[in-house]
Amino acid sequence: MTAPLLDQLISALRILPGVGPKSAQRMAYHVLERDRERGAELARVLAEAVEVIGRCDSCRDFSQDALCPLCRAPGRERGQLCVVESPADRLAIEQATGFRGLYYVLLGRLSPLDGIGPVELGLELLGQRLAQGEVGELIIATSATVEGEATAHYLAQLARRHGVRPSRLAQGLPLGGELEYVDRGTLSHAFGSRAEVPR
Amino acid sequence: MTAPLLDQLISALRILPGVGPKSAQRMAYHVLERDRERGAELARVLAEAVEVIGRCDSCRDFSQDALCPLCRAPGRERGQLCVVESPADRLAIEQATGFRGLYYVLLGRLSPLDGIGPVELGLELLGQRLAQGEVGELIIATSATVEGEATAHYLAQLARRHGVRPSRLAQGLPLGGELEYVDRGTLSHAFGSRAEVPR
Incomplete structure (x- = not known):
């Protein structure tokens, strides 16, 4: 009964997390009724972002360049490396603490049942980095969940194998x-x- | 500290209703982490929708053609015209009731303080339609708010001027x-x- 393109838009909006059929509908109507210009802008930025944004070669966080701005920044303490599960976690630490070291973003956590092992998390890359001897402390900031703890355990062993001191956020x-x-x-x-x- | 393009994406997502800084961030990360393909699809559909979708010449609802599928549909009762405030309201009535007539979508309600008068709601077009004599009953389904009631009052007078019987949803x-x-x-x-x- 509605225009097919409108239906397509409503169902396409549902890929966004937390958006169900009702809010997708409300979003589509809102953009069409009031904000076509900024809707077009969102479409353009989204298309460019999924095309251009890749991973930082150093910390594996999202980045549109080979090295993300934080890894490129002068004056960061290169001896401390903080491992987080997601870019959002990195942002939270960056905003809440005075940490001046570098990060390593796993984009996930060990979860053998879901087929996510050390390879999927790019942990050999982290191993290579620890082997270079620049890092003195590996700050493990994975979640306090079962999988986060398993990941933390694995990371601590990896750190010790390379003579790096592992630490974990206080609980x-x-x-x-x-x-x-x-x-x-x-x-x-x-x-x-x-x-x-x-x- | 984050990639500028990622920042742009996060702020562009905030034009969607009900999306604050935290959920925009979560949406951007979700699309980049897991769903780039469907993210690109969303961008494409959104760009096309804001470009192509206009108003139906007959009911003023969103439509990508001159006449929307419902107005084109054979077998709808052309003597009953139901006036609603928004496409969402039309959809709700269509899904909840067995109404087989046609609709007229105001896309708003009378609100003199916001500069929304009869002209902005396209009410002269509705007047012309009522003047054609095809419509026997004008079902007024505006909200039960102050502005909705004022709009209903205006619509009822308009209907009577053209010899059309106005009715209002039961309260x-x-x-x-x-x-x-x-x-x-x-x-x-x-x-x-x-x-x-x-x-």
């Missing part, structure tokens, strides 16, 4: 969290890993 | 709704408009 109570509402696993871990209060 | 308790949770206005209206129970 415990989130800051500002009420004890009552913290999940059991976190509470049990935090209790077990309690540290003496410094004088 | 009252929503089906399946618990009385306790119905808003005051609706409850007061439903109470005042109570009807005798048929034997």
